[in-house]
Amino acid sequence: MFKRNYAEVVFDALSQNEAFARMVVSGFVMPLDPTIDELNELKTIVSEAVTNSIIHGYENKKGKVKMVMEYENEWITLTIIDYGKGIEDVNKARELFYTSKPEEERSGMGLTIMEIFSDEFYISSKIGEGTIVKVKKKLTCSCENDV
Amino acid sequence: MSLSAYIYIRADTLFVRLTGELDHHTSKSLRDRLNSLMMEYDIKNLVFNLKNLTFMDSSGIGVILGRYHYVKQNNGTLIVCEINSQIEKIIQLSGLYKILVITKDEDQAINYLGVA
Numbered sequence: 413m414f415k416r417n418y419a420e421v422v423f424d425a426l427s428q429n430e431a432f433a434r435m436v437v438s439g440f441v442m443p444l445d446p447t448i449d450e451l452n453e454l455k456t457i458v459s460e461a462v463t464n465s466i467i468h469g470y471e472n473k474k475g476k477v478k479m480v481m482e483y484e485n486e487w488i489t490l491t492i493i494d495y496g497k498g499i500e501d502v503n504k505a506r507e508l509f510y511t512s513k514p515e516e517e518r519s520g521m522g523l524t525i526m527e528i529f530s531d532e533f534y535i536s537s538k539i540g541e542g543t544i545v546k547v548k549k550k551l552t553c554s555c556e557n558d559v
Numbered sequence: 560m561s562l563s564a565y566i567y568i569r570a571d572t573l574f575v576r577l578t579g580e581l582d583h584h585t586s587k588s589l590r591d592r593l594n595s596l597m598m599e600y601d602i603k604n605l606v607f608n609l610k611n612l613t614f615m616d617s618s619g620i621g622v623i624l625g626r627y628h629y630v631k632q633n634n635g636t637l638i639v640c641e642i643n644s645q646i647e648k649i650i651q652l653s654g655l656y657k658i659l660v661i662t663k664d665e666d667q668a669i670n671y672l673g674v675a
């Protein structure tokens with residue numbers, strides 16, 4: 413059976429919404445019956461992206477984060493969008509252990525983790541306009557067996 | 560689910576058993592609590608037990624590394640034990656395996672530190 417689904421959620425850039433976003437994505441992919449590892453990886457991707465929007469995009473000031481979730485059969489696409497300050501040098505930002513906020517005990521691993529835990533990873537950003545992170549992940553589930 | 564920490568002190572070592580999810584949000588209060596306890600009780604070593612930690616992202620790595628730098632300044636040791644499969648991958652990626660002492664459980668950590 414062909415499966416397709418779409419959902420989006422917009423929430424305040426508050427740190428308590430990191431757990432909320434993880435729960436939303438877990439619920440959304442539930443019908444696809446992901447493995448524990450796959451679910452954990454999806455939750456981690458979302459957690460990293462939403463955290464970045466809050467602490468880097470909006471620098472803990474007011475703002476909205478939008479999360480778009482889609483799947484088509486076993487392919488999941490997640491897009492996390494903020495309208496914050498944007499990234500000056502995306503290539504530098506993507507380097508493992510690079511962080512612009514070492515004084516806040518950031519580890520500089522977020523973007524690398526998103527890349528490793530997904531099959532496709534895209535980031536685009538514009539100074540003063542915001543940042544869009546998009547990941548695609550293919551689940552190993554045998555969805556045909558479902559009712 | 561949020562985060563809870565069961566903390567106890569043995570000699571100059573602080574033991575921290577974490578249950579729940581360690582992210583940017585929950586790491587803030589954990590960091591403050593650990594920092595004040597370490598100051599107040601003149602703590603030298605730190606042992607994190609991650610057995611019941613069901614989720615951790617890179618903010619958790621930041622907290623552990625931050626405490627590692629503090630402990631190292633006082634020539635102490637930071638030990639992480641009971642790493643479960645949920646968080647193993649992220650710990651591997653972080654390189655923590657190379658700089659921290661990792662033990663199987665708290666008993667092994669106690670043996671390592673010699674805090675009777």
Ligand SMILES: Nc1ncnc2c1ncn2[C@@H]1O[C@H](COP(=O)(O)OP(=O)(O)O)[C@@H](O)[C@H]1O
Pocket residue numbers: 460464465468469470494496497498499505506510511512513518519520521522523524543617
């Ligand atoms: N949504 C965002 N808005 C603005 N800057 C960002 C955003 N996401 C990432 N960055 C920049 O990229 C850097 C690397 O991000 P990341 O790998 O998640 O590490 P960390 O969050 O630990 O700093 C950040 O320090 C920040 O400068």
Ligand SMILES: [Mg+2]
Pocket residue numbers: 460463464520521522523617
């Ligand atoms: Mg980050």
